Structure formats: C-alpha cells, structure tokens
Amino acid sequence: MSEKTLLLVEASGIQDYIFGSNQLAQNIGASELVRRATEDWVETLTTPEQRVYTGGGNAMLLFDTEPEAEDLARQLTRRVLEEAPGLHLLVARQRFKEGELRQTHQQLREKLAQRKLEHRPSTPLLGLGVTAACVYTGAPAVAVQDGQLISAEVQAKLGATEDGKIRLRQQLRQIKKDYEFVYDFNDFGTKGESSYLTVIHTDGNRMGERIQALAGATDETYAEALKAFSDSVRTAAGIALNSTVNLLLQNIVEVEGEDGKIREAIAGRVPCPEKGGIIHLPFRPIVFGGDDVTFVCEGRLGLALAAHYLRVFSAQSLSDKELAHARAGVAVVKSHYPFSRAYELAEDLAASAKRYISETKLRFTALDWHFAVGGLVLPLSEIREREYTVSAGKLLMRPLSLTPITNDGRSWDTFTSIMAEFNGDMWADKRNKIKALREALREGPQSVERFLALYTDRTPLPEIKALPSMAKQGWQGSRCGYFDAIEALDFFIPLEEGNAS
Numbered sequence: 001m002s003e004k005t006l007l008l009v010e011a012s013g014i015q016d017y018i019f020g021s022n023q024l025a026q027n028i029g030a031s032e033l034v035r036r037a038t039e040d041w042v043e044t045l046t047t048p049e050q051r052v053y054t055g056g057g058n059a060m061l062l063f064d065t066e067p068e069a070e071d072l073a074r075q076l077t078r079r080v081l082e083e084a085p086g087l088h089l090l091v092a093r094q095r096f097k098e099g100e101l102r103q104t105h106q107q108l109r110e111k112l113a114q115r116k117l118e119h120r121p122s123t124p125l126l127g128l129g130v131t132a133a134c135v136y137t138g139a140p141a142v143a144v145q146d147g148q149l150i151s152a153e154v155q156a157k158l159g160a161t162e163d164g165k166i167r168l169r170q171q172l173r174q175i176k177k178d179y180e181f182v183y184d185f186n187d188f189g190t191k192g193e194s195s196y197l198t199v200i201h202t203d204g205n206r207m208g209e210r211i212q213a214l215a216g217a218t219d220e221t222y223a224e225a226l227k228a229f230s231d232s233v234r235t236a237a238g239i240a241l242n243s244t245v246n247l248l249l250q251n252i253v254e255v256e257g258e259d260g261k262i263r264e265a266i267a268g269r270v271p272c273p274e275k276g277g278i279i280h281l282p283f284r285p286i287v288f289g290g291d292d293v294t295f296v297c298e299g300r301l302g303l304a305l306a307a308h309y310l311r312v313f314s315a316q317s318l319s320d321k322e323l324a325h326a327r328a329g330v331a332v333v334k335s336h337y338p339f340s341r342a343y344e345l346a347e348d349l350a351a352s353a354k355r356y357i358s359e360t361k362l363r364f365t366a367l368d369w370h371f372a373v374g375g376l377v378l379p380l381s382e383i384r385e386r387e388y389t390v391s392a393g394k395l396l397m398r399p400l401s402l403t404p405i406t407n408d409g410r411s412w413d414t415f416t417s418i419m420a421e422f423n424g425d426m427w428a429d430k431r432n433k434i435k436a437l438r439e440a441l442r443e444g445p446q447s448v449e450r451f452l453a454l455y456t457d458r459t460p461l462p463e464i465k466a467l468p469s470m471a472k473q474g475w476q477g478s479r480c481g482y483f484d485a486i487e488a489l490d491f492f493i494p495l496e497e498g499n500a501s
Contacts, residue, residue, distance in 0.1 A: 004062055004219075005069040006101065007093040008108045009076065011038055011057040012116055017087055018287065019343040021136055021154075024185050024296075027339070029157035031287050032164035033084040037076070045075050052223045053230035056290030060105070060226065069093045086137075086153035090115055101219035105226075106212060168285060171238065172245050178277070181284045187273045188282055188298050188335050196373075196491070198302025198332045199339075201346035202309060204233065204291030205325040205357060205365070214320065228319040233291050236324045240313035241288055241295075247308050248281055248301075251495045267493050270298050291326065294343065299332050303488065304495045306330045306367055307412055310402050314365040323363075327353035327399075330369035332491055337372065345370060348380040349399075356399040356410075367412070368399035371491055392444035393478025400484075409466040409481060418485040419492060421462040437461075438486050441474050448474035 011017075011034050018030040034057055042059045043051065052060040063069040073091045080089055092111050096104040132141040134151035141149035145158060165183070169175065182188060188197035214229060216222025248266060255265045264279055265271045273280045282298035283305070297305055306328045318324050329349025333342045353366040370380065378386070388395045397410045405411075421427065427434060433455050440451035449472065452459065460471035461482060470481035 002098050003095055004064060004098075004101075005066050005093055005095050006104050006108060007061045007063065007069045007072065007091065008105075008112055009038060009042065009059040009061070009073075010090045010112055010116075012088040012090045014057060014287075015343060015347070016340065019294075019340045021157075022185060022336070022339045023136070024183055024284065025161045026136070026154060026157045027286050028164040028183070028284075029160035030087075032160040032167065033087055033156060034287075035167070035289065036160070037080050037084055037087060037089060041076060041079050042072075045072055053227050055230065055234060056292060062101075062223065066093075066095060084156055085151075086156075099219060102214075102216065102222045105222075109208075168288075171285075171288065172242060174242070174246060174249065175281075178279060180278045180280050182273065182280045182282050183284065185296075185335055185339070187280060188296070195335050196299025196332050197335050197342075198297050198299050198306075198330060199342045199346045200293075200295050200297070200302055200306045200309070200328060200330050201343065201350050202291075202293045202306070202313070202326050202328040203350055203354075205327060205354070205363070207233070207291055210318075210320055210322065225319070230290075232317075232319040233324065234289060236313055236316040236318065237288065237290060237293055239316065240309050241285060241293070243312040244305055244309045245281075245283070247305070247495055247497065248283055250498050266298075266301065267495055269493055270301060291324070294346070299335075300491055300493045301495070302330050302332055303369060303492050306369075307402065308495070308497070310365050310367060314402065325357075325363055325365050327357060327365065328367040329353065330367060331372065332369065333372045342372070345372065345380065352380065353399040356401075360405075362405055364405045365402040366399045367402065371487060388483070390442050390444070392475055393480065395441065395480045395483040397479060397481060397484050407466045408479075409464045409470070409476075414464055414466075415484060415488075416494065418462045418464075418482060419488065419494070422485055422489060426456075426459075434486055434489070437474075438483070441480050441483050441486075445473035445475045448472075 014034060018027055018034065021027060038057050038059050039054045042054050046061060050061050050063060052062060061072065073093065077089055077091065080087055090112055092108050092115065094104050094108055132149050133139070134141045134154055135148045136154050137151045139151035139153065142152045143150055143155050145155070168181065185197060211226070211229065214222065214225040216225050251267050252264050252272065253268050254262050255268055257263050263271055263274065266282070270282055272282060282301065283295065285293070285295040287294040310326055310328055314323055314325050316324050327350050329346040329352070331342050331345040331349060349368040349370055352368040357364060357366050370383070400410050400412050400415055402412050422434065436455060437451055440447040461474060462471065464470040464481050467476040467481060469476040474480060474482055
C-alpha cells in the first residue's frame with residue numbers, strides 16, 4: 001500500500017505582525033508578506049500536483065516522500081527568515097497510508113492548533129556592542145527610512161507595501177486611475193467634524209466544522225473537496241469586497257468645501273482626501289483573500305460597510321452547498337488610538353457575535369460594534385458590564401443578526417429603521433430631547449414613560465414589531481431597544497444600496 005506525506009503550513013502571531021504598528025504602510029506590507037509566504041513562495045517551491053490549497057495564511061501540501069516535505073519546510077522557513085523577518089510559520093507533517101488523508105488532515109490541524117497555544121515566541125537579540133534601535137520595534141536598526149532608524153522587520157514590511165497596493169488594484173479593478181485608497185491613518189476623519197476611524201474584522205462561521213464535514217471516497221476526491229471549498233470561500237470574499245467598494249463609489253457626490261471648491265464626498269458628508277490630483281477613498285482593506293478579512297475606513301462609514309460586506313458574503317453558497325455565514329466586529333476608535341488595540345477590540349467584538357450565534361443554536365450572520373470614544377482601554381466584557389448594564393438590565397440589543405431569524409428584535413433591519421426615525425422630522429435637530437431619552441433609558445421603563453408624557457405627549461417610540469412594549473417603555477423584559485441607535489447617531493451614515501454588485 002502506497003504512502004504519502006501531508007504537510008500543513010500556518011502563519012502564527014499574525015495579529016502582532018500585521019497590526020502591531022500605527023503606520024498603515026507597515027500593516028499593508030506585513031499583510032503582503034504573509035500572503036507571499038503562504039502563497040507565492042509555497043507555489044514557487046512546489047508543483048501544482050503537490051498543492052491542495054494555499055492562501056489565507058495557510059497551505060496544505062502533499063508529497064510522495066518524507067525528504068521532499070522536509071526539504072520544502074527547510075527552504076520555506078529559511079526564505080521567511082531572510083525576506084520576512086519577524087514572521088513566524090508553524091509547520092507540521094505526517095506520513096499516512098492510502099485512504100487515510102482525511103483522518104491525517106484532522107490530526108495535523110489539531111496538532112497545529114495545540115502548537116499555536118504552546119508556542120513561545122523567540123526573544124530577539126537586541127544587539128551587540130554599539131547598536132542603534134529601530135524607532136518602531138526597538139530591535140537593532142539596519143537602515144534609515146525618511147530620516148528614521150528602522151529594523152530588518154520594518155524594512156521588509158515597507159519594502160512589500162507597493163506590491164500590496166498593486167495586489168489590491170488587481171482585486172478591485174473598478175477603481176479608476178484618478179482614484180486611490182487612503183494609505184495614512186492621519187487621512188481618516190474630517191477636520192472639525194469627525195476624527196475617528198473604524199477597524200472591521202470579519203470571519204466565517206463554523207469553517208473548521210464545515211471542513212471536517214467534507215467527504216471524499218478517496219484521498220484524491222477529499223483533496224479536491226478541500227480545494228473546491230477553499231476556492232469558493234475566496235471567491236465569495238472577493239465578490240463581497242468588490243461589492244463593498246462599489247457601494248462606496250456609487251455614494252460619491254460633489255460637495256462645496258469651506259474654500260468654495262467642489263470636492264467629492266461619500267454620502268455628501270465624508271470628504272475624500274485629494275493629494276496630487278488623486279482622489280483617495282477613506283477605506284483600505286488590509287487582510288483579504290479568504291473568510292478572515294480586515295479593513296479600515298472613516299469612522300462614520302464602518303457600520304454601513306461592515307453590514308453590506310456581510311450581507312453580500314453570506315448570500316453566497318460555498319462548495320458544500322451551504323450559505324457562507326459569517327460574523328464581524330466593528331471597532332470605532334480615535335484616529336490615533338493604538339492600532340493593535342483597535343484590532344484586538346474588533347476581534348473581541350467578532351467573538352461576541354459568534355457567542356450570540358452559538359446561543360441561539362441557529363445558522364446566520366451577525367455583527368457587534370463598540371464606539372471607543374473615551375479612549376478607555378479595558379476588556380470588552382468589563383466595558384459592557386460597567387457602561388451598559390443598569391438596574392433594569394442590558395442597555396444594548398447588539399450583537400445583531402443581519403437577517404431577522406429570531407423574535408427577539410435583535411436584527412440589523414430593526415436597528416436601521418429606528419435610526420431612520422431618530423433622523424426623521426420628530427427627532428432631527430432635537431439633541432436635548434434625545435439626550436433626555438438616553439438618560440431615561442438608563443433609569444428604566446418608568447422613567448421612559450414619564451419622558452414620553454413630558455416630551456412627546458405620550459407619542460410612542462419607534463415600533464419594534466417583535467417587542468410591542470418597547471415603544472411605550474423603551475424596555476421589554478431586561479433589554480433596552482433604543483440605546484444602540486441613540487449612541488450611533490454621530491457614528492452612522494447610511495449608504496444608498498442601489499446596485500453595488
């Protein structure tokens with residue numbers, strides 16, 4: 001009976017490697033290096049027959065002999081050390097007999113997961129004798145960039161930035177030559193109006209479980225099923241990202257600036273920075289190409305763009321004939337907030353959405369968000385307990401489902417309908433009234449009833465069909481129905497959907 005060797009490659013510590021810097025050019029370059037390591041360099045060192053799938057920070061490879069697998073691991077890790085210093089790869093391989101590929105694959109995936117938990121990052125040598133420190137990492141400097149001392153890691157990231165820009169252009173071919181993406185965090189936000197940016201992190205639901213469920217009568221058909229699933233995820237994510245950019249483009253209108261000049265802005269409220277005659281969209285994907293996607297944008301666009309991306313992604317069927325459900329975390333932070341912390345917050349919010357999905361035992365897409373307006377750095381659970389839990393119960397309805405699959409009113413459509421009413425004639429330009437409602441909601445149902453009698457002649461709040469008591473009391477059970485929308489008034493600009501496909 002013939003034998004083969006299965007080898008899995010996975011980039012480890014991606015959060016610190018990609019998002020550890022507040023220089024967007026480094027984030028872009030780091031993402032490009034991760035892609036090269038698990039796609040380009042793997043493909044250069046292998047044949048098409050040896051590759052099951054590559055991309056998304058992972059690779060699965062099959063070799064006829066153990067020495068071939070060992071040689072690939074040696075060459076790949078050496079190239080990473082030389083060309084992507086600071087990037088850590090985990091590699092695991094195992095010999096298996098014919099007909100055991102599926103079982104061996106699951107065993108190696110579990111082994112890699114355990115190795116990630118046990119992995120101890122190496123302590124770099126900070127220098128010998130007289131050395132200068134990198135201004136970003138503190139590691140020994142090897143070069144000077146724009147008057148600043150930089151390490152080999154930073155040099156490699158910055159060197160890959162241009163290729164990262166080119167790859168994004170190839171992915172989003174609808175971007176005209178006179179348009180570009182923002183490449184500096186300082187360009188996010190509007191002077192005197194909004195100085196926030198949004199970090200959006202999305203991830204597919206139950207992807208590991210769905211991979212485990214893939215079937216194949218032979219090793220070959222199982223490998224084909226894995227490749228088809230990987231390709232279908234990449235295709236779905238690409239369609240969703242292109243649709244999100246189309247949504248931005250179709251919402252660009254001309255507005256008159258303070259200096260009287262006509263400029264382009266999204267939804268008439270978010271100006272697009274102009275540099276050297278090039279219009280910059282206040283939006284930038286950093287990690288893309290698989291179900292794990294991260295992008296940044298102007299603070300007030302984050303919720304609308306995240307919801308649109310999720311809708312398009314989750315409307316597509318993958319190769320296993322099931323919809324591509326996902327979740328997202330949306331962190332709105334000040335433009336100079338530590339980027340690594342902002343990404344961590346977005347990940348925590350995505351995990352919160354995942355827990356909501358698990359609690360319902362249903363299959364759907366969800367998102368959660370947080371506005372870090374005060375700059376307070378605390379765990380999300382502590383913030384929710386401290387700031388959003390009162391004697392009457394929980395002020396928040398979020399996380400929200402993107403489609404109303406339950407009768408608890410916790411859906412994106414309910415949220416946007418409430419937002420539309422708060423921006424309508426009765427509430428628009430009445431910030432004092434909304435502020436009073438916010439405080440009444442904190443105090444509980446009886447305070448809301450007194451508010452409605454005093455300020456609205458008992459006119460009810462916006463209707464939530466599944467929860468009839470909400471409109472009269474602001475609460476039903478231990479949930480408040482309107483705090484999410486009130487908090488989002490300054491951080492949510494709806495975008496006209498139209499045809500963004």
